[in-house]
Amino acid sequence: MINALVRVMLALIAVLAFLLMVVALLPREDREVQFITSDENCAGHCLIGIVPGTTTVGQVLAHLRAHPWVEEAYLLAPGTGYSEIQWTWSGEQPAAVDADEIGRLTFYWLADRANSAFLNDAPIETVVIYTTLPMPVLIARLGPPDTGTADRRTDFDLTYTAAYRQSGTTLTLSKILPCPVALTAYMQGPTRMAMVVGYGSSPFVELPQLLKQC
Structure with a gap:
């Protein structure tokens, strides 16, 4: 009986410590996560003013090339299939953006109709x-995720995602975690953020279940 109570108390202490860590890590200024929203009146969340499924290639190029956070934006569209727009950061972006990693967009087009207007x-x-x-800092700011995954990779690590459904799109947070998953690995390190067209349906994997993966 005493051992059971001790285990319960230790579990409660661990949860409390986790919550305190999340609160301590929360950005102190809204500008830290300003790139998630937009001055263009996005319906819900959007990234740097871009809404997948709605914003077009022409609009994106004009938007990025005029944006104070962007140093250079370039189009990579060699032919039929999926193509990209990439951009580098100017130094004016919020501190929450990892400036060492380029921003990236993807889109699909057909080479047989590859005129400028199309x-x-x-x-x-x-x-x-x-x-x-x-990731826990972003989840604390955005609220409980709607869906998510914890998928094994070919190198036996996990790709862990948390996703938020919106009107026609999904905002996803993801990171690579080693197996077995350690709480410190989840609590630390950068997070990849993406918006995609469509919705996921897998139930979000909560932290207690995540720590039992592998």
């Missing part, structure tokens, strides 16, 4: 930005 009108399908913030 290419400019192609809708963006994904937006990817790397952040300096740990």
Whole structure:
């Protein structure tokens, strides 16, 4: 009986310590996560003012090249299939953005209709930005995720994601975790943030279940 009570108390202490760590890591200024929202009146969250499925290639290029956070934006569209727009950061971006990683967009276009007007009108399908913030900090700011995954990779690590459904899109947070998963690995390190067209359906893997993976 005493041993059971001790285990319960230790578990409660661990949970409390975890919550205190999350609170301590929360950004102190809204500007730290300003890139998640937009001045363009996005419906819900969007990344640096871009909404997959709605914002077009032409709009994105004009938007990025005029944006104070962006140093250079360039189009990589060699032919039929999925292509990219990439950009580098100017130094004016929020500290929560990992400036060592380029921003990336993907879209699909058809080379047999590859005139300038068609290419400019192609809708963006994904937006990817790397952040300096740990995943629990972003989850604390965004709220409980709607869906998520914890998938084994070919190198036996885990790809862990938390996802938020929106109107026609999904905002995802993801990071690579070693197996077996350690609490420190989850609490620390940067997070990849992406917006994609469509929705996921897998239930979000909560922290207690995540620590039991592998």
